[in-house]
Amino acid sequence: MIKKNKLSDLFRAYGTIFAGIIIVISFSILRPDAFFTVGNLINITRQISLLVVIALGATLVMCVDEFDLSVGALASLGGVIAAKMAVAGFPIILCFAAPVVICFGIGLANGWIVTRFKVLSFITTLAMSTILGGFTFWFTGGATVFQNIPREFTFAGSKSMLGIPILSIIMLLLTVVFWFVMRHTAFGRKLYAIGGNEAASRVAGINVKKYKNLAFAICAALAALTGVMMASRLGSAHPTGGDGLFLQAYAAAFLGRTVFKEGVPNIWGTFAGAAILGILANGLTILQVPTFMQDLLTGCIIILAVIVQKIGRGDIK
Amino acid sequence: MLLETRQLNKQFGGMYALKDIDFEIAEGEIHGLVGENGAGKSTLIKILTGVYSLDGGEIFWNGERVELHNPRQSRRIGINVIHQDRNLVPAFNGIENIYLGLEYEKKAGFAVDWAKMKKRVEEVVAKLGVEIDLESPAAELTPPQRTLLEIVRAMMTDCRLLILDEPTAALTDREAELLFETIARLQAGGTAILYVTHRMDEVFRLTNRITVFKNGRKVNTVQTADVDKDRIISMMTDNWTSERIDSSGGFGRTMLSVKNIKSRDGIVKDASLEVHAGEILGIFGLGGSGRTELLECIYGYRPKAEGSIVLDGKQIERSSPENSIKNGMVLICEDRRGMALVGSLSVKQNTVLSTIDSYASFGIVNEAREKEDTLKKISSLNIKTEGPDQTVLQLSGGNQQKVVFAKALLSEPKVLLCDEPTQAVDVMTRFEIHKLLRKKAEEGNAVVFVSSDLKEVLEVADNIQIIANGCTRELLGNNGLTAEQVLACCYSD
Numbered sequence: 001m002i003k004k005n006k007l008s009d010l011f012r013a014y015g016t017i018f019a020g021i022i023i024v025i026s027f028s029i030l031r032p033d034a035f036f037t038v039g040n041l042i043n044i045t046r047q048i049s050l051l052v053v054i055a056l057g058a059t060l061v062m063c064v065d066e067f068d069l070s071v072g073a074l075a076s077l078g079g080v081i082a083a084k085m086a087v088a089g090f091p092i093i094l095c096f097a098a099p100v101v102i103c104f105g106i107g108l109a110n111g112w113i114v115t116r117f118k119v120l121s122f123i124t125t126l127a128m129s130t131i132l133g134g135f136t137f138w139f140t141g142g143a144t145v146f147q148n149i150p151r152e153f154t155f156a157g158s159k160s161m162l163g164i165p166i167l168s169i170i171m172l173l174l175t176v177v178f179w180f181v182m183r184h185t186a187f188g189r190k191l192y193a194i195g196g197n198e199a200a201s202r203v204a205g206i207n208v209k210k211y212k213n214l215a216f217a218i219c220a221a222l223a224a225l226t227g228v229m230m231a232s233r234l235g236s237a238h239p240t241g242g243d244g245l246f247l248q249a250y251a252a253a254f255l256g257r258t259v260f261k262e263g264v265p266n267i268w269g270t271f272a273g274a275a276i277l278g279i280l281a282n283g284l285t286i287l288q289v290p291t292f293m294q295d296l297l298t299g300c301i302i303i304l305a306v307i308v309q310k311i312g313r314g315d316i317k
Numbered sequence: 318m319l320l321e322t323r324q325l326n327k328q329f330g331g332m333y334a335l336k337d338i339d340f341e342i343a344e345g346e347i348h349g350l351v352g353e354n355g356a357g358k359s360t361l362i363k364i365l366t367g368v369y370s371l372d373g374g375e376i377f378w379n380g381e382r383v384e385l386h387n388p389r390q391s392r393r394i395g396i397n398v399i400h401q402d403r404n405l406v407p408a409f410n411g412i413e414n415i416y417l418g419l420e421y422e423k424k425a426g427f428a429v430d431w432a433k434m435k436k437r438v439e440e441v442v443a444k445l446g447v448e449i450d451l452e453s454p455a456a457e458l459t460p461p462q463r464t465l466l467e468i469v470r471a472m473m474t475d476c477r478l479l480i481l482d483e484p485t486a487a488l489t490d491r492e493a494e495l496l497f498e499t500i501a502r503l504q505a506g507g508t509a510i511l512y513v514t515h516r517m518d519e520v521f522r523l524t525n526r527i528t529v530f531k532n533g534r535k536v537n538t539v540q541t542a543d544v545d546k547d548r549i550i551s552m553m554t555d556n557w558t559s560e561r562i563d564s565s566g567g568f569g570r571t572m573l574s575v576k577n578i579k580s581r582d583g584i585v586k587d588a589s590l591e592v593h594a595g596e597i598l599g600i601f602g603l604g605g606s607g608r609t610e611l612l613e614c615i616y617g618y619r620p621k622a623e624g625s626i627v628l629d630g631k632q633i634e635r636s637s638p639e640n641s642i643k644n645g646m647v648l649i650c651e652d653r654r655g656m657a658l659v660g661s662l663s664v665k666q667n668t669v670l671s672t673i674d675s676y677a678s679f680g681i682v683n684e685a686r687e688k689e690d691t692l693k694k695i696s697s698l699n700i701k702t703e704g705p706d707q708t709v710l711q712l713s714g715g716n717q718q719k720v721v722f723a724k725a726l727l728s729e730p731k732v733l734l735c736d737e738p739t740q741a742v743d744v745m746t747r748f749e750i751h752k753l754l755r756k757k758a759e760e761g762n763a764v765v766f767v768s769s770d771l772k773e774v775l776e777v778a779d780n781i782q783i784i785a786n787g788c789t790r791e792l793l794g795n796n797g798l799t800a801e802q803v804l805a806c807c808y809s810d
Contacts, residue, residue, distance in 0.1 A: 184681055184682055184684070185677065185680045185681055185682060186673045186674050186676070186677040186680055186681075186682055187680055189666065189673055189682065190673065192659075192661075192662065192666075193659050193662065193666070193670055196659035196660065196661040196662055197655075197656075197658070197659040197660065197661075199655060199656045200650075200655070200656050200657055200658055200659050200670075201659065201670070202618065202638055203616075203618055203638055203648060203650055203656050203657065204638070204642075204670040204671040204724065205637075205638045205639040205641070205642040205643075205671050206639075206670070207639060262661065264661060
């Protein structure tokens with residue numbers, strides 16, 4: 001009896017992880033030849049790398065109890081700037097770095113508007129998203145940037161090191177770095193404190209505005225990097241290419257909150273959330289399930305995960 | 318009698334908030350209810366309006382026994398309350414606000430009949446003989462207009478007993494006059510009024526009878542004509558005299574000097590005070606006097622408009638919580654869960670919240686040292702916890718408060734601003750906190766101590782600074798001081 005209780009507790013606490021495992025097992029049984037192969041698993045890591053990186057940024061902003069709805073537009077802009085610069089013949093390293101720095105600045109602007117004028121981050125970043133969308137369209141003339149992109153620009157997106165795609169390596173490195181930052185540095189602690197109780201953080205002498213601004217800025221920089229990675233992988237940049245990642249990023253981050261019992265935004269949770277979404281998309285594609293069914297299933301799984309966690313935490317009787 | 322209560326009891330966590338209350342109010346009577354902070358006035362209001370359930374006793378309405386389980390039941394029999402914090406929707410206009418919680422008038426069974434509703438409201442307004450703007454949203458009305466709006470709302474249904482809780486707190490004298498006229502008219506119409514206030518002159522001007530509460534018990538009910546202010550004040554206190562022996566002359570240098578500060582929101586109007594090394598300065602004022610706001614303003618949490626703050630000889634130019642902590646001043650907030658603790662974090666992370674940077678080199682936190690210091694504080698403050706990693710909200714109230722102190726003490730403050738530091742803690746912790754504050758003072762620090770419990774202030778403080786209406790007033794040496802003397806200062810105008 002006691003043992004059974006413990007098992008159900010475990011399931012409640014880590015239901016999302018169990019669900020992930022069940023998904024993997026189901027696909028493995030259904031298509032052992034195509035799904036559970038080293039090649040496909042490595043392929044999945046590359047497929048989710050963009051989602052993970054953009055979702056890491058969204059997670060940071062969620063940690064300070066705000067939202068950044070402009071991550072999709074930032075990714076689109078980042079990719080377009082990088083591709084344009086590559087076409088113009090700038091050194092590749094600069095093509096990668098410049099959009100990140102520019103978007104860091106845009107993120108600071110997001111944060112400044114939110115903290116200085118106490119505008120809801122929802123509204124601020126929604127408006128910013130619209131502004132960026134308009135700007136990107138003007139900047140590209142609405143066309144995909146793909147002609148005359150040098151081959152070196154696509155190395156990061158297509159090549160592998162020791163059999164592991166470079167994009168996957170970037171993703172893993174960033175995940176580890178941000179896990180460390182959020183878990184073991186004063187900076188990360190302060191972000192969590194602000195998200196936990198802003199007033200108490202202020203009373204404790206934490207410069208709340210500064211750290212919120214930084215969270216927005218880092219989030220924007222990561223979104224830009226995602227756009228750059230996408231452009232490098234595709235060898236082209238579409239003015240709305242990153243927009244679709246925005247909802248997915250938050251889906252991953254919200255799934256991530258459900259991974260651990262505490263229910264706070266966290267780096268490994270977000271990684272797991274993105275992985276579940278990626279595995280689902282990959283497996284369903286292999287099973288030749290139509291895209292609309294994939295969307296349907298993904299949405300249902302997110303709602304289920306959040307409900308199960310709420311019940312597990314005892315919020316709902 | 319319109320309303321009668323017999324042997325009402327209400328407990329919170331084993332403590333009596335109300336004990337054996339026999340209370341009555343007659344039709345058409347204005348009945349004053351007075352008592353110190355925490356005497357049980359609000360608890361009685363909440364029981365009569367169905368917010369709190371009873372732990373014992375009976376309520377009779379027109380001689381019949383009634384049970385009041387929720388606010389709707391109270392309203393139905395004719396009890397309405399108007400609170401200090403008004404319950405109006407700022408964006409709604411007068412009619413919309415008045416009809417909150419009332420059944421809307423309908424046309425053809427479903428469409429809201431605004432014209433009919435307006436007519437009904439205007440009838441009530443006319444009956445009350447007041448002038449009120451029903452078209453503007455509540456946010457644009459003046460404070461007395463909002464109070465009138467609430468009175469109109471109360472009178473929409475057959476209101477037999479109207480409870481007014483500090484109705485003049487936000488009003489100017491002229492605005493209060495308007496309210497008093499309305500009250501007189503209501504009384505003439507037979508409505509009973511329970512008037513709860515700290516303001517003695519209003520009680521004597523308006524009421525027929527006065528009931529005095531003290532520590533959750535009824536002291537007495539008297540005819541207003543038979544008593545005077547001093548008599549009432551002496552009934553409100555235990556006439557408790559401090560036993561502390563004079564320690565004046567024993568203090569060191571001035572640690573904190575605040576001159577004529579004014580908060581940007583105008584709640585603190587003009588406050589000055591001085592605390593010395595070795596001194597515990599008590600600040601006492603009635604509810605709404607600006608005690609909490611004064612401390613927040615000194616600390617830099619609440620923006621300051623004017624005035625100077627000198628901390629241990631150093632002028633503080635830009636006051637902010639960050640600067641205050643850096644210069645050795647901490648604030649223990651009244652609102653423990655809202656402003657002092659991050660509930661989702663552990664005991665350890667809360668303890669080092671203010672000092673986290675001192676544990677980090679190149680941004681990376683030295684967790685071993687952090688844990689070591691937390692463990693030291695756990696043992697020196699005797700915090701009962703499973704360990705430094707336990708979530709702080711799982712601790713009892715008293716132990717949570719000790720974590721707040723642990724956090725404050727880690728930054729090694731020279732000045733401790735304590736706002737209700739013993740609120741909702743057990744007796745033992747309360748005693749420990751008093752001892753701790755005394756020890757910190759004896760070590761050469763300065764303590765500012767705010768409590769709404771006058772007896773506690775008299776127990777703890779060396780000197781008592783009176784604050785009223787956002788301004789500091791008399792500074793009383795706590796040497797054989799009586800509660801009556803302190804309260805007399807607060808109530809003098």
